[in-house]
Amino acid sequence: MVTAQLLDQPPGCILTALRVRHEDADTCARKLAQLNEILVTFDGFASLDTIRREGGLGTDFYILARFRDVAALERWRALPDRNALMDEIEAMSIADVSRQQAAGSNIWFEPIVSMPSQPKPPLLWKRWATSMLAVYPALIVLVTLLRPVTAPLPEPLGLLVVALILTGLTTAFIVPWLTRVLHRWLVAR
Template sequence: MSVHADSTTSDPSLTAAPPTGTGVTLVVTERVRRSQLEAYEAWARRLHALQAGQPGFVGLHVLRDLSGPVAEYVTLVRFRDRQALEAWRATPGYREALTELDRFTAGEVEYREAQGLEAWFDRPSRLPAPPLWKNVVVGVVGVYPLIMLFAWLLRPVTADWPGWAATLATATLSTIFLNWPVLPLLSRALRPWLYPAQRVDRDS
């Protein structure tokens, strides 16, 4: 499966800053008919513009898989907390947008909620999550080099700081970079190991 992440900010209404490690993430998987791709993306831009003005909205990120007979869009929408997400779901703009969705999609739209780093494990929508120990291994592989790197880079600045403050600075930067781009890239690169039952075609 070839997955393309919309990570630029040239069109902020389609793709804003990727979510961070806090709050709640709504993961939406939509399979879009190829004849409706242009109309769907125009609809998505309007929806994302509405989300950007919603109190409690943090950011969103879009993954597109155009390799199959239908296009698959996985959108991660981050809100500050569950109350902010529920408030968004109750808005007239969101409810009205949902009434248009059926004309673009082939099959049922899938929704799931994820907390913290869970959303960044790039899970194929039709497969169960990998076992916990594999998620732990991926997390350690991602975070350990970051801790070592930032501890070294920050040493000239934090050498005279209390130990707890120096560790906090290192942990903060490591967490930011773990969320983006390290963990998404790692989970995608290790997908054949995380999901051995699925045949994966890597990007060329």
């Protein structure tokens, strides 16, 4: 009898994947916990699995919600409380939100190898301004400090010494630090 019921009313699942900024990850996790509190009281809800993965570009969340049947899933998707909370969660996303829905006794989702899209790079003028902020003050300091070393050298060789040190400093330390400090400004449109 259980098998017949299963075939008559196949379970419904929805897999949602989203990426948020690292600094928003705990807020997103709290909102997902609130969503779970609503879910456990919902008639037709079966289970919720959430995977949180820290990545280089942000924190990824994979949420798999299972329902008794597709009709329960559709009722859940229509709830105003659910929609309001999902809007808040999805507003934190820095990439397209991926959703896959499936129904049946054996549910297979296409693998989500990576998030749907990479976050857009900062605007060109913001990247340029950040680069100038990283390079110009360091260049002035290096030219001044290295003058006793570079003065006796031919000018192209002296500039090479400055460029080597400047490139190393900006690549390894200055630009990564500025990118973290200016992150909100850089991603704002």
